[in-house]
Structure formats: structure tokens, C-alpha cells
Amino acid sequence: MITQRSFFPFSKRMIVPLALTLLVVLIYPLVFSFWVSLHEYSLTALEDVRFIGLQNYIGLRHNPSFWNALRNTVVFVFGAVFLETVLGFGLALLLHRPTLRFRNFFRSILLTPMFITPIAVGLMFRFLLNQQLGVLPYLLDQIGIQVDWFGPQLALFSIILIDVWQWTPFMLLLFLAGLESLPASPFEAARVDGASWFFTLRKVTLPLMKPVILVALIIRGLDAFKVFEYIYAITRGGPGDSTETILYYIYKVAFRFFRMGEAAAMAYVLIALTLFLVFILYRIMSADEGA
Amino acid sequence: MNRSRHFRETLVNGGLNLILVIALIIVLFPYFWIFLTSLKPVDLVARPEVWIFSPSLFNWRDVLLNSDVPRYLLNSVIVALSTVGVALVVAAPAAYSFSRFNTGGGATRFSILAAEMLPPAVLIVPLFLLMFRLALLNTHLAIIAAHLTFVTPVITWFLIGFFDEVPKDLEEQAMVDGYTRFQAFYKVVLPSVRPGLAAAAIFGFVLSWNDMFYALILSGGDSKTLPVAIAGYWTFRGIEMGKMAVAILVAIVPVLLASFFIQKYLVKGLGGGAVKY
Numbered sequence: 323m324i325t326q327r328s329f330f331p332f333s334k335r336m337i338v339p340l341a342l343t344l345l346v347v348l349i350y351p352l353v354f355s356f357w358v359s360l361h362e363y364s365l366t367a368l369e370d371v372r373f374i375g376l377q378n379y380i381g382l383r384h385n386p387s388f389w390n391a392l393r394n395t396v397v398f399v400f401g402a403v404f405l406e407t408v409l410g411f412g413l414a415l416l417l418h419r420p421t422l423r424f425r426n427f428f429r430s431i432l433l434t435p436m437f438i439t440p441i442a443v444g445l446m447f448r449f450l451l452n453q454q455l456g457v458l459p460y461l462l463d464q465i466g467i468q469v470d471w472f473g474p475q476l477a478l479f480s481i482i483l484i485d486v487w488q489w490t491p492f493m494l495l496l497f498l499a500g501l502e503s504l505p506a507s508p509f510e511a512a513r514v515d516g517a518s519w520f521f522t523l524r525k526v527t528l529p530l531m532k533p534v535i536l537v538a539l540i541i542r543g544l545d546a547f548k549v550f551e552y553i554y555a556i557t558r559g560g561p562g563d564s565t566e567t568i569l570y571y572i573y574k575v576a577f578r579f580f581r582m583g584e585a586a587a588m589a590y591v592l593i594a595l596t597l598f599l600v601f602i603l604y605r606i607m608s609a610d611e612g613a
Numbered sequence: 614m615n616r617s618r619h620f621r622e623t624l625v626n627g628g629l630n631l632i633l634v635i636a637l638i639i640v641l642f643p644y645f646w647i648f649l650t651s652l653k654p655v656d657l658v659a660r661p662e663v664w665i666f667s668p669s670l671f672n673w674r675d676v677l678l679n680s681d682v683p684r685y686l687l688n689s690v691i692v693a694l695s696t697v698g699v700a701l702v703v704a705a706p707a708a709y710s711f712s713r714f715n716t717g718g719g720a721t722r723f724s725i726l727a728a729e730m731l732p733p734a735v736l737i738v739p740l741f742l743l744m745f746r747l748a749l750l751n752t753h754l755a756i757i758a759a760h761l762t763f764v765t766p767v768i769t770w771f772l773i774g775f776f777d778e779v780p781k782d783l784e785e786q787a788m789v790d791g792y793t794r795f796q797a798f799y800k801v802v803l804p805s806v807r808p809g810l811a812a813a814a815i816f817g818f819v820l821s822w823n824d825m826f827y828a829l830i831l832s833g834g835d836s837k838t839l840p841v842a843i844a845g846y847w848t849f850r851g852i853e854m855g856k857m858a859v860a861i862l863v864a865i866v867p868v869l870l871a872s873f874f875i876q877k878y879l880v881k882g883l884g885g886g887a888v889k890y
Contacts, residue, residue: 332794333714340707340769343699347761348728351739358738416633421626428633430873432640437872438865439823441840445847445857446643449650455854457646460661487639499880541883544730550826555844569826572734577830582738589735600727 359587365580378587388588390563391571394478398567399546402485407539409486410493415523417494418501429498436491444555447484448472474561481552481565489546493538500534501527536606544599547592568592644865651858658855672855682860684835685842689864692753692828692838693821696760697814700768705810708772709798713781722773728766733826736762741830751836759827764817771816771882775809776802812878815871822868839864 359379362372382388416422417429435443450456451471462469471480508530512522528535550569553559559566559574566574568588576585650658652668676682710716711725736759744755779802787797803810825840832838837845843864846857 333710333716336706336710336798337716339703340765343703343761343765344728347758347765348731348736351736351743351762354743355735355739358742413633413636416629419626419629422630422633428637430876431637433876434869434872435640437819437823437868439825439840439843439868441825441844442861442865445843445861446647449854449857450643450646455659455661457661487643495876495879496883541730548732548734548826550733551844554825554829555847569732569734573737573826573830576738576741582742585734586738589732589738592732593735596730596732597727600723600730 355586356590358582359590361583363581363583363586365582374583378583379591381584382588382591387563387566387571391566391568394564394566395547395549395568398478398482398485398549399543401479401482402489402546403539403543405482405486406490406493406542407535409490410538411497411535413490413494414497414501415527417498429494433491433495435488436495438488440488440551441555443484443488444552447480447487447552448556451480472557472561474564477557477561477565481549481556484552484556485546485549489542492542496534496538497531500531504530533606540599540602540606544596547596647858647861650855651862653855655855672859676856676859676863680856682839682842682863685837685839686863688753688832688836689822689839692756692760693818695753695757696764696821697768697817699757699761700765700817701810701814704765704769704813705772705803706798708769709776709802711769712773712776712779725766725770725773729763729770731762733763737827737830740827744831750831751833753836755831756828756836756838759831760821760824764820767820768813768817771813772806772809774881775806775813779805808878809882812875812882815875816879816882819868819871822864 360373360375362370362374362377364370413432417425417432422428450458453459453470459469459471470476504527508526509522512526517525548569549567550573553565553567553570554573557565559570572585572588572592575581575588649664651672652670653663653666654669654671657663657666711721717724740755740759740762741750744750744752744758749755783805784794784797784802787801788794792800823840824838825844828838828841829844832841839860843857843860846853846860
């Protein structure tokens with residue numbers, strides 16, 4: 323026991339299986355991927371893999387498709403996460419009212435979209451919003467509204483709305499749990515002072531909810547960067563390249579054009595971006611915990 | 614005076630409830646419409662104005678008896694169960710160690726979170742090339758390996774939050790009673806977080822079950838999982854849509870049922886002990 327503690331303690335032995343698993347399925351592929359990114363590595367010419375240093379990275383600077391995909395992704399992430407936060411918070415406030423009956427029923431149903439596979443969500447909405455076959459354009463047509471949901475102007479916005487349908491529940495889940503665990507005394511004090519509902523929301527609820535909101539924002543934001551299935555199911559990046567997101571573009575370069583080196587380099591740029599965001603998330607979390 | 618205020622409050626409350634009901638309809642309508650479509654006879658599938666008709670089980674019979682969907686369903690089950698099994702076995706001791714001894718300090722938790730958030734684009738190229746070299750493309754093993762990359766960190770993160778709540782006295786008492794450290798973990802601590810383990814397992818299962826990105830690239834032919842098969846209904850010919858509706862329902866109904874069981878555990882799990890509510 324004593325020798326074990328000084329040499330290879332119990333706490334470290336317990337993480338060996340996890341460390342080995344992640345080494346095989348995660349770390350090794352990551353390192354290999356970096357190696358690939360330094361090579362001209364095409365699936366159609368596997369016998370001719372050449373070291374080209376940072377060329378794959380430098381080439382990205384002059385690749386308009388890469389920048390377009392990055393821009394679309396940023397627009398998508400900010401649009402979707404903003405709407406999801408506002409709607410999620412509003413719904414959480416509505417569900418949190420003490421006078422509400424059937425709260426569990428409402429909550430259980432409202433949370434369901436976040437559990438189902440995104441490809442099914444994409445296909446459902448492709449069907450629902452289709453010009454000829456869809457029920458929504460049909461209903462809107464009855465009241466004289468015609469919208470081309472997946473035309474060049476609206477396609478990215480429609481994809482955002484689909485994301486809002488699926489992921490507002492995630493925000494609702496976290497916000498509702500946050501609201502339920504807030505201390506009661508500040509709210510009683512505000513009521514005794516005769517503060518209006520809006521004043522209480524702004525000066526009591528929101529400041530108390532700040533840590534939860536920050537965590538929810540960043541988790542959802544990082545997750546939204548991975549948007550792929552809706553694009554794959556509905557627009558395949560079109561019309562033109564107006565809905566081509568970064569994950570879809572990397573998929574295209576790797577598995578349609580077979581340019582593995584270039585795809586790996588783009589993925590590493592994405593990693594840098596993601597790690598930076600996760601680092602900020604971690605700093606915010608630990609700062610709150612230490613306080 | 615008092616009565617008019619009461620009246621106003623009732624009115625406001627009614628309005629707010631109405632908003633909730635509208636939200637409920639927005640959430641439920643797509644399910645309802647897909648279900649309706651799955652019951653439509655072939656000639657009505659492409660006609661959104663038809664809401665009332667005599668239902669037909671043609672699509673259901675066709676998909677469940679005359680297509681490969683049951684096989685893809687089985688693939689999804691095999692992949693998800695294997696992934697969760699491996700992930701639980703390696704994640705539970707590690708999560709306990711992180712929670713109880715803070716092994717590796719903040720850096721470890723940061724790495725787990727980073728692994729969880731890693732964009733799949735980063736791993737798909739090397740995983741594809743490795744599976745290609747190992748001649749494992751289009752096997753369950755390839756998809757399981759890919760799913761382990763995100764299910765393992767998620768389950769580890771999930772369990773940390775549950776282990777944090779186990780009182781230290783529990784295992785100390787067990788060791789006084791003559792258990793070794795590992796026995797105390799295995800026979801005392803682990804059973805006390807059983808609901809957390811179940812929730813983590815279900816959540817991991819759902820994540821694996823729902824993935825299409827990795828499965829799309831690493832599997833094909835007979836090894837396809839259900840989400841990849843659903844994506845194959847991309848052609849929008851009328852006859853395909855009824856079947857698509859059935860396949861979608863087959864993929865989402867089990868998960869919807871599971872969701873009702875894990876909802877109340879999710880917040881603690883997602884917070885991973887880092888968010889204290």
C-alpha cells in the first residue's frame with residue numbers, strides 16, 4: 323500500500339484504461355492527422371505522398387471557398403445561438419411561473435427535439451418546407467404568403483431556424499435548472515420593495531443567472547460549429563455556396579475531391595479556433611468556481 | 614378594485630399559457646406530420662392539403678418487412694451498445710479518480726472538455742485513412758472506434774458530476790471494514806451512483822445512435838447505421854417519402870422514449886461538476 327502510493331498511486335491507476343483508450347482512438351489519430359496535413363496526400367495518388375511543409379496551411383489564405391465556409395459558419399453560429407438563448411430564456415421564465423399547471427408535461431415535450439438525430443430533423447423540415455410537397459408552404463399559401471425557404475436569400479436563415487427548433491430545448495433545459503436553483507431571498511426582497519417584474523428580471527434574475535448563461539452560450543456555440551446534417555440533408559451547400567459550412571466543406575474536400583492533406587490542414591485551423599474557445603470557457607468556469 | 618386586478622392577472626396568465634401552447638404545437642407538429650405521412654397511401658403522400666384519409670399500413674409494412682431498414686437498425690443497436698459498454702468501463706474509474714482525487718488537476722478536466730468539443734472534422738480524415746489501411750472500413754469496429762472519441766469523454770464528464778456528490782465517509786467506512794480501495798470503489802461507491810450510471814449510459818447510447826457524420830464516411834453497404842440509411846432517402850420521389858417517414862419514426866421514437874427517463878439527470882451530467890447550480 324505504501325509503496326504503491328509513492329510509486330504508482332491508486333488515483334493514477336484508475337485512469338489508465340481511459341488514457342489508453344483515448345491514446346488509441348483520439349491522440350494517435352490527431353498526431354497522424356497533423357502529419358497528413360504537412361503532406362500532399364491524395365486518396366487518388368496514395369503512392370505519391372509528398373512532404374510539402376506548411377503549404378496546405380498557407381494555401382488556405384487564398385482559398386475563397388474556405389473563407390466563405392468559415393463566414394457562413396460564423397453567421398450560422400451567432401444567429402442560431404442568439405435566437406436559441408433568447409427563446410430558451412423566455413420559455414424557461416414561462417415554465418418557471420408558480421401558477422403554471424402541467425409544468426412537467428410541458429417541459430418533457432418541449433425538450434424532446436434535442437434528443438433526436440439531426441439528419442431526421444433535416445429531412446423532416448426539408449419535407450415540411452418543400453415548395454410543392456410541403457405542408458408549411460401550403461398553409462402559408464392559403465393566407466397569401468409565399469416564401470422560398472431554400473432559395474439563395476433565405477436558405478442559410480432557414481437552416482438557422484431548423485437549428486433553433488432542435489436546440490432551443492438545450493438552452494431551456496439549462497436555464498430552467500438555473501432558475502430553479504436560484505436563492506429565494508433576493509426575489510422576496512425585490513417584491514417587498516415593490517419592484518416591477520421587468521426591474522426584477524433585469525436587476526435580480528439576469529445577474530444571478532450570468533454563470534449559467536455563459537456556460538450554456540459557449541457549450542452551444544461550440545456545438546453549433548459542427549453543423550453538418552441539415553446541410554447534407556437539405557441544401558448540400560447550395561444554392562451556389564450560400565449554405566456551405568466549414569464541416570461540410572472539409573467533408574467535400576476530403577471525400578469528394580480526396581485532398582486529404584488540405585482537409586487535415588483546415589481541420590487543424592478549426593481545432594485552434596475550438597481550443598481557443600474551450601480555453602475561454604474553462605477560464606470563465608474556473609473563475610466562477612473560485613469566486 | 615381587487616376584482617379587476619385579479620381579472621387582469623388571470624388574463625396575463627392566460628396569455629402566457631397561450632405562448633406555451635403555441636411552443637408546444639411548434640414542437641409537436643413536425644412529429645405529427647411525419648406520422649400522418651407514414652400512414653398515407655402512396656398517391657396522397659405528395660399532397661399537403663390532404664389531412665383526412667383512410668390510413669394505410671403500406672409504408673410501415675414495406676419498410677419493416679421488405680427493406681434493409683431492420684438490418685440498419687440492428688447495426689445501430691450493435692454499435693451503440695458496444696460503444697457505451699467500452700466507454701462506461703473505462704470512464705467510470707477515471708471519473709471517480711478525477712472527482713475524488715482531482716487527478717491531474719484542472720488540466721485534466723480541461724482536456725476532457727476539449728475532447729468532448731473537438732470538431733469531428735478533425736478526426737474523420739485520420740480515422741478514415743487508418744481504417745482504410747487496416748482494412749476495417751465498412752465494419753462495425755470502425756464506427757465504434759469513431760464513436761468512442763466523443764462518447765467516452767462525454768460519459769467521463771457526465772459521471773464526474775455524480776461522483777462529486779458521493780460522501781467520502783461512505784468509502785472510508787468501507788475501507789475500515791476491510792475493503793481495498795478498489796473494492797470500496799467497485800462495491801460501495803459505484804452502486805451508490807447507479808442512477809447516474811444509467812443516465813450516462815442512456816445519454817451515450819443516444820449520442821452514438823444519433824451520429825451520422827462518422828457513420829456516413831466509415832460505413833457503407835451492409836454496415837450502414839440507421840441515420841446513414843435515412844439520409845439515403847434524399848431523393849424526393851413521391852413513393853420514397855412515405856418510407857422516409859417510417860424510417861425517421863423508427864430512428865426517433867426509441868430516443869424520444871429514452872429522453873423522458875434521463876431529462877432530470879441531464880443538467881447535473883452536462884455540468885460535469887464544473888457548474889454548481
